[in-house]
Amino acid sequence: MADYTFKLDELRNRHSKSEIVGSLKRYAEEHKVYTLSCREYDGWKHRLVSTWTIIRIFGSWGKALQAAGLRSQRTKKLQLRDMVDAFKACWKKLDAPPSRKQLEAYLEEHKYPFRWASYYSAYGGHLRLAQMIVDVQQGRIAESTLYRRVKHAPDRGPISPKLRAAVLKRDQCRCVKCGADPKRDKSVRLEVDHIIPASKKGQAAMENLQTLCFECNRGKSNDDD
Ligand SMILES: [Zn+2]
Incomplete structure (x- = not known):
């Protein structure tokens, strides 16, 4: 009996959800878009x-786009x-404001069509949003403020030595991507990198900086091209 049910389902949906998701992703890659309409x-x-x-x-249609990690066409x-x-x-869920990594993992797991970078561009970082949520709760600002993008003056100047030292210390003087550690391997050269590049309005601020080794940093800029 189970076999017949299976066969019938197969007939109904000759293409599995994952095949369709793959096809939507291919469209997005080929056309370099984050969303698409039925007509397209x-x-x-x-x-x-x-x-x-x-x-x-x-x-x-929106659910299909969301399953493919694409943006549904909403305002x-x-x-x-x-x-x-x-x-x-x-x-x-965490019972504490999430770190960047925790937030990324959560968004990925629940297939949200936005990433940490979306929080960065809307609020200047997820921790600023956390502060705003607390401010709303304590009646210091109106709730509607949360649904407006924050206009932040980007600090695009060079990374100061003090800031650089603080980023290295936070990342325990290791490459956050591959873990390369100059204390173990003298050939490792660490650099402090903008997660969102300065050219895309990324600020020289703790939240937008990370420690990378020379190789990972070069690999990253190649990906961006
Ligand atoms: Zn590395």
């Missing part, structure tokens, strides 16, 4: 199935609401 996908000559089928399988204001809700949920 239907007009693509490499499409896997019709968007009608995708909507039937996933429940909505910026709604996205900020989702970001605040996700941040609060993560905070609640």
Whole structure:
């Protein structure tokens, strides 16, 4: 009996969710976009199935996009609401404001269509959002403030020696990517790197800086190109 049910499902959904997700991701990669409409996908000559089928399988176009890690086509204001809700949920789960890594892992796990960088560009860092949430709770600012982007004057100057030393100390003088440690290997050269590059308005601030070894830092800038 189980076999027949399985066969019937197979007939109904000849393409699995993961195949469809893969196809949506391919579209996004090929076109270098973070979101796409039904019409755009239907007009693509490499499409896997019709968007009608995708909507039937996933429940909505937005859900399919979310499953593919793409942005659903919602307004910026709604996205900020989702970001605040996700941040609060993560905070609640950990019982403490999340670190950048914890927040990244949480967003990834729950397939949110935004990343830490989205918090950085909207609030100047997730810890600033944490402070704002506390301020709302204590009645110092209105709740609506959370759903507005913070205008922050970027400090794009060079990283001061003091700041550089503080970043190295926080990262325990090791490459945060590969763990290379100059205390163990004298050939290791550590650099302090902007996570969001200064050219993309990344600030020279603790939250946006990380310790990388020479190799990882070069690897990173190659990826960006
Ligand atoms: Zn490294």
